[in-house]
Amino acid sequence: MAELLTSAQMRAAEQAAMASGAVTGLDLMERAGQGVVNAALGAWPELAHSSYKAVVLCGPGNNGGDGFVIARLLKQRGWDVEVFLYGTPEKLPPDARTNYERWQALGDVAGFVDLCVGQIESCDLVIDALFGTGLTRPIPAVMAAVAQGLAHPNGAARRVAVDLPTGLCSDSGRILGDDPSAVFPSDLTVSFHSLKQGHVLGQGAEICGQVAVADIGLNAVGETLRAGMQDGPAVTLYDEPHRSALAKQGFGHKYNHGHALILTGPSGKTGAARLAARAALRVGTGLVTLGTPHEAVTEVAAQITALMLIEIDTPDLLTRVLSDPRLNALCFGPGFGVARAGAFLPAVLASRRATVLDADALTALAQSDSGFANLHENCVLTPHAGEFKRLFPDLAARLAEPPLTGPAYSKVDATRSAAQRAGCTVLFKGPDTVIASPDGQCSVSAAVYERAAPWLATAGAGDVLAGLIAGLMARGFPPHQAAEIAAWLHVEAARSFGPGLIAEDLPETLPKVLRGLSL
Numbered sequence: 001m002a003e004l005l006t007s008a009q010m011r012a013a014e015q016a017a018m019a020s021g022a023v024t025g026l027d028l029m030e031r032a033g034q035g036v037v038n039a040a041l042g043a044w045p046e047l048a049h050s051s052y053k054a055v056v057l058c059g060p061g062n063n064g065g066d067g068f069v070i071a072r073l074l075k076q077r078g079w080d081v082e083v084f085l086y087g088t089p090e091k092l093p094p095d096a097r098t099n100y101e102r103w104q105a106l107g108d109v110a111g112f113v114d115l116c117v118g119q120i121e122s123c124d125l126v127i128d129a130l131f132g133t134g135l136t137r138p139i140p141a142v143m144a145a146v147a148q149g150l151a152h153p154n155g156a157a158r159r160v161a162v163d164l165p166t167g168l169c170s171d172s173g174r175i176l177g178d179d180p181s182a183v184f185p186s187d188l189t190v191s192f193h194s195l196k197q198g199h200v201l202g203q204g205a206e207i208c209g210q211v212a213v214a215d216i217g218l219n220a221v222g223e224t225l226r227a228g229m230q231d232g233p234a235v236t237l238y239d240e241p242h243r244s245a246l247a248k249q250g251f252g253h254k255y256n257h258g259h260a261l262i263l264t265g266p267s268g269k270t271g272a273a274r275l276a277a278r279a280a281l282r283v284g285t286g287l288v289t290l291g292t293p294h295e296a297v298t299e300v301a302a303q304i305t306a307l308m309l310i311e312i313d314t315p316d317l318l319t320r321v322l323s324d325p326r327l328n329a330l331c332f333g334p335g336f337g338v339a340r341a342g343a344f345l346p347a348v349l350a351s352r353r354a355t356v357l358d359a360d361a362l363t364a365l366a367q368s369d370s371g372f373a374n375l376h377e378n379c380v381l382t383p384h385a386g387e388f389k390r391l392f393p394d395l396a397a398r399l400a401e402p403p404l405t406g407p408a409y410s411k412v413d414a415t416r417s418a419a420q421r422a423g424c425t426v427l428f429k430g431p432d433t434v435i436a437s438p439d440g441q442c443s444v445s446a447a448v449y450e451r452a453a454p455w456l457a458t459a460g461a462g463d464v465l466a467g468l469i470a471g472l473m474a475r476g477f478p479p480h481q482a483a484e485i486a487a488w489l490h491v492e493a494a495r496s497f498g499p500g501l502i503a504e505d506l507p508e509t510l511p512k513v514l515r516g517l518s519l
């Protein structure tokens with residue numbers, strides 16, 4: 001599984017690698033520059049067959065150093081290359097200065113103020129090597145003006161960002177400052193060693209275009225790299241569940257695969273829980289029962305077959321039903337009604353069952369006098385941004401403030417704090433879904449780049465996700481893992497179905513997704 005690094009972790013890794021004597025900063029910079037050229041020629045193979053024109057924008061740090069390497073390598077391929085430097089050569093850090101001097105043997109360097117957008121638009125490739133992981137504040141106005149010109153280019157220039165698009169915060173995927181146009185949008189972003197958090201969180205994917213990762217030889221010093229990770233455990237970019245995790249054993253029976261109880265709302269509001277229940281059944285839970293108030297029994301019964309039904313009108317009745325230990329996971333909240341959810345909340349939490357709290361249960365939790373005190377480690381909270389704000393208003397406010405300094409507060413930071421505070425797993429939804437648990441585990445389930453799933457933005461998709469998590473917990477998966485697998489399957493089902501997707505299609509597409517895992 002890939003790691004998503006912060007700028008501090010990347011810097012620590014590079015420094016540990018250099019301190020080990022295995023590589024020098026100049027080696028790393030050369031490989032970084034070469035990696036960008038290879039990725040650009042890979043993305044646009046036509047550029048490999050002839051020589052073209054490039055404009056390289058270099059900044060005052062090592063990102064600029066990479067730019068000088070790229071300029072040299074393109075020039076050596078016969079390209080016409082123009083280089084602009086923001087800052088003064090005397091202040092460049094040593095490796096960047098060396099590459100500046102190597103470039104000078106081949107061509108000129110103009111000042112950034114001499115640049116006009118027309119020059120960029122008339123070239124074939126524009127390289128943004130202004131700022132990378134070292135961005136600490138909003139970009140200067142003179143750069144923002146160029147960035148705006150590049151946002152809707154007239155010409156055919158392909159825009160390549162070195163490590164990160166300038167203006168984008170490496171840790172949060174947010175644009176530093178209060179001007180949303182103060183960032184260099186790119187068609188291709190080439191990161192080094194692994195992706196950074198900012199490539200997938202926030203606006204990262206929208207601004208990076210497509211991403212490529214260039215190997216700069218840090219894997220060869222893996223142990224050293226790990227030793228350099230003083231900034232806490234890295235965040236995982238969740239890719240795909242292992243086949244053996246989801247397969248059912250040949251000799252098992254339904255009682256080996258758990259029994260999930262999905263609580264429904266009153267008449268006219270039972271659809272959400274029925275969606276969740278169908279998802280739980282499809283993800284392999286042995287038995288799934290809908291717990292329904294008396295007045296909605298006919299409505300629910302008329303719509304189900306493989307699902308079972310039990311009347312649950314009061315919290316006391318729920319407690320009695322849950323005295324059966326075979327009911328080992330609960331889904332509580334979808335379509336339930338906020339006031340009813342408030343009344344049932346103490347009984348749900350007192351049962352100590354593996355429980356997904358979603359939708360109305362989250363709003364009731366936010367309003368509850370006991371707050372998070374009764375949550376336990378087998379709970380999973382699944383807020384979207386609005387529910388997150390109700391539950392953790394201070395964290396949401398921090399996330400909403402325009403970031404003036406970098407690295408900025410990120411959705412990973414907010415979700416990690418939320419999990420600590422709640423004492424349970426928190427899955428914060430979105431195309432950049434973040435899952436964090438109190439033990440420090442944190443992963444991102446990204447529906448961006450080649451995994452984009454815009455058709456998931458449809459009513460009821462969240463109910464299906466809640467059902468998937470509850471179903472996986474009934475099957476015995478621990479909360480964090482259940483949330484990760486559910487989020488992954490959810491996106492895969494949406495991608496597999498494609499345009500026209502509605503929430504009902506998600507459970508029905510799961511068999512195809514599971515078959516794709518060779519189960």
Ligand SMILES: NC(=O)C1=CN([C@@H]2O[C@H](COP(=O)(O)OP(=O)(O)OC[C@H]3O[C@@H](n4cnc5c(N)ncnc54)[C@H](OP(=O)(O)O)[C@@H]3O)[C@@H](O)[C@H]2O)[C@@H](O)CC1
Pocket residue numbers: 011014025028029030032059060061062063064065066093130131132133134135136137138139140162163164192216
């Ligand atoms: N380390 C390595 O071995 C390798 C690193 N590599 C490359 O190095 C990059 C990281 O390099 P870096 O740390 O020098 O940071 P970088 O992004 O160039 O910027 C720092 C400079 O910008 C300045 N500055 C910041 N924000 C500013 C603003 N808004 N407006 C104006 N100035 C601003 C800041 O000044 P200060 O904040 O100190 O005032 C400082 O001078 C990384 O992304 C990768 O591309 C690769 O070659 C692989 C090997």
Ligand SMILES: Nc1ncnc2c1ncn2[C@@H]1O[C@H](COP(=O)(O)OP(=O)(O)O)[C@@H](O)[C@H]1O
Pocket residue numbers: 359384429430431433447452453454455456457458459460461462463464465490
């Ligand atoms: N543009 C998008 N790309 C990927 N996933 C999305 C997108 N929009 C929404 N989703 C996902 O769809 C689900 C929507 O859940 P939610 O907002 O609770 O909807 P509902 O309450 O209608 O079920 C979440 O899992 C969210 O991550």
Ligand SMILES: [K+]
Pocket residue numbers: 063128129130131132161162163164165166
């Ligand atoms: K850059």
